[in-house]
Amino acid sequence: MAEKLYSLGSLTETIADASEAAEKKCMLxxxxxxxxxxxxxxxxxxATTLSIAVAAGIEPTSLQKLVMGAVFPVGLIAVIIAVSExxxxxxxxxxxxxxxxxxxxxxxxxxxxxxxxxxxxxAFLLAVVIIFGARVLVGPMWGEQWIALLQKTVAxxxxxxxxxxxxxxxxCIWLVDLAVWQAYxxxxxxxxxxxxxxxxxxxxxxxxxxxxxxxxxxxxxxxTGADVTWSQFLVNNLTPVVMGNVVGGVFxxxxxxxxxxxxxxxxxxxxxxxxxxxxxxxxxxLEANLAKGVxxxxxxxxxxxxxxGGLSLLLPADLGLFIPITVxxxxxxxxxxxxxxxxxxxxxxxxxxxxxxxxxxxxxxxxGSHARQARAxxxxxxxxQNVEDx
Numbered sequence: 001m002a003e004k005l006y007s008l009g010s011l012t013e014t015i016a017d018a019s020e021a022a023e024k025k026c027m028l029x030x031x032x033x034x035x036x037x038x039x040x041x042x043x044x045x046x047a048t049t050l051s052i053a054v055a056a057g058i059e060p061t062s063l064q065k066l067v068m069g070a071v072f073p074v075g076l077i078a079v080i081i082a083v084s085e086x087x088x089x090x091x092x093x094x095x096x097x098x099x100x101x102x103x104x105x106x107x108x109x110x111x112x113x114x115x116x117x118x119x120x121x122x123a124f125l126l127a128v129v130i131i132f133g134a135r136v137l138v139g140p141m142w143g144e145q146w147i148a149l150l151q152k153t154v155a156x157x158x159x160x161x162x163x164x165x166x167x168x169x170x171x172c173i174w175l176v177d178l179a180v181w182q183a184y185x186x187x188x189x190x191x192x193x194x195x196x197x198x199x200x201x202x203x204x205x206x207x208x209x210x211x212x213x214x215x216x217x218x219x220x221x222x223x224t225g226a227d228v229t230w231s232q233f234l235v236n237n238l239t240p241v242v243m244g245n246v247v248g249g250v251f252x253x254x255x256x257x258x259x260x261x262x263x264x265x266x267x268x269x270x271x272x273x274x275x276x277x278x279x280x281x282x283x284x285x286l287e288a289n290l291a292k293g294v295x296x297x298x299x300x301x302x303x304x305x306x307x308x309g310g311l312s313l314l315l316p317a318d319l320g321l322f323i324p325i326t327v328x329x330x331x332x333x334x335x336x337x338x339x340x341x342x343x344x345x346x347x348x349x350x351x352x353x354x355x356x357x358x359x360x361x362x363x364x365x366x367x368g369s370h371a372r373q374a375r376a377x378x379x380x381x382x383x384x385q386n387v388e389d390x
Contacts, residue, residue: 011261012278014184015096019266021184022097025090026107030114030336033085037118038125040084045126045216047075049136051204052153056146064149069205073197076176080183080196085115088212091249092177095293099258100266101285105292106342112300113335116242120308121328123215131223138224147224154221156207157214158228162240165209169244170252172208175199177253209241211305219324230323235309242305246297255293259286303334 028036051068058064079086094111097103130136137146160168182195203210218233258264263281308327315323 011257012264014181015100015258015261015264016266016278018093018096018181018184019100019102022094022108022111023102023268025085025094025111026097026103028085028111028114030339033111033114034118034121034332034335036083036085037087037115038122039082039118040079040086040115041119041122041212041215042126043078043082043084044075044086044210044212045123045130047072047078048213048216049130050074052137052146052149056149065205065207069201069203072204073200076179076200077193077196080180081189081192085111085118086212087112087115087119088173088176088210088245088249089180090115091173091246092180092254095250095254096258098293098296099254099289100264102266102268105296109296109300110335110339110342113304113338116300116304117328117331117335119212120215120331123212124219124324124328127216127219127223131220137220150217150224151221151226153207154217154226154228157209157217157237158232160209160237162236165237165240166244166247168207168209169211169241170248171206171244172203172210172241173245173248174252175203175208176210177249181253181257209237209244211238211242211245214238214241229317230327231309231312231317234305234312234327239301239305239309243301246301250293250297255290303338304331307334 025033051072054071055064055068058067076086078084079089090111094103094108098105098108131138136142137150157165176199179196179199182199183192186192186195214233214237218228218237222228222230222233263286265279265281265285308331311327311330312323315326317323
């Protein structure tokens with residue numbers, strides 16, 4: 001009998017796995033999150049450069065889009081399998097951790113801030129290295145068709161209205177975080193590779209709006225002389241795209257799957273136990289999570305892409321590179337001080353556990369079956385109170 005290529009777990013098991021990953025992400029120090037964010041955006045930057053390099057000059061346009069979409073997924077595959085911090089993926093992973101009470105929404109905001117700052121820094125650095133250092137797309141081995149494709153792509157993105165950019169951002173992350181979600185559904189690398197590739201191919205071929213990809217594309221195009229300003233990028237495009245990305249990751253993929261799984265609550269038991277408690281939540285948990293999710297998302301959009309865009313409007317346009325450097329410095333500084341403003345460092349918050357009294361965990365089997373019933377009932381009112389007090 002042929003061996004199965006992969007096995008699919010239950011929705012609850014997938015959410016438990018994602019919640020465990022969220023807890024680990026929220027335990028990272030600021031420097032770790034920042035560096036892993038730089039690495040993630042570097043992978044996407046090189047994948048984006050590859051897609052332009054192999055597709056320039058291809059006719060018709062539909063075939064060109066097919067080729068670009070086919071090669072870009074190598075970036076997201078590297079992000080997920082090699083391990084890094086991609087803010088758009090974290091809109092799903094850490095949100096699932098917060099929804100299931102494995103981490104707090106404050107910790108989620110901390111993770112988003114650090115990974116977003118790292119992504120912006122990494123994308124900007126790669127744009128500088130690729131254009132001014134390695135001279136890929138612009139050096140002697142290249143021609144006008146590569147620069148033309150790059151600038152045409154960015155001009156199309158810059159021409160979008162904020163509403164169009166917002167909805168394209170939602171659709172993009174619906175597909176991207178579908179790839180992330182599917183990667184949690186399987187265990188072996190081959191299956192992850194395939195399940196990441198297809199949704200990522202779809203979003204890139206469709207030309208949807210991914211904030212981290214745009215963090216690289218716009219500076220690269222500006223460096224090659226595209227008729228686009230830094231404020232057009234940061235205000236007209238990046239801010240509404242981030243809004244759409246957050247909505248897509250948290251509320252479309254995250255909340256809908258969490259609700260479909262029965263509002264599971266996933267908590268690690270105390271006293272050093274590696275076991276986790278899984279229980280079904282209630283409407284009160286749903287309402288509290290939705291309120292905190294909206295507040296966290298709004299705070300993030302205002303504090304990071306929002307204020308960064310405002311800085312680009314305040315600074316004179318003739319300052320050139322000083323504008324993105326100032327924005328990068330602001331994002332890193334804001335992400336650094338955010339835990340102190342929130343009043344809790346990630347180490348303390350992320351290691352919190354639920355200490356049950358005479359309670360056994362509802363074990364999660366790794367063979368894909370549903371969780372078995374615990375030997376004792378858990379007082380769900382205590383768990384509901386936890387989410388309201390967190």
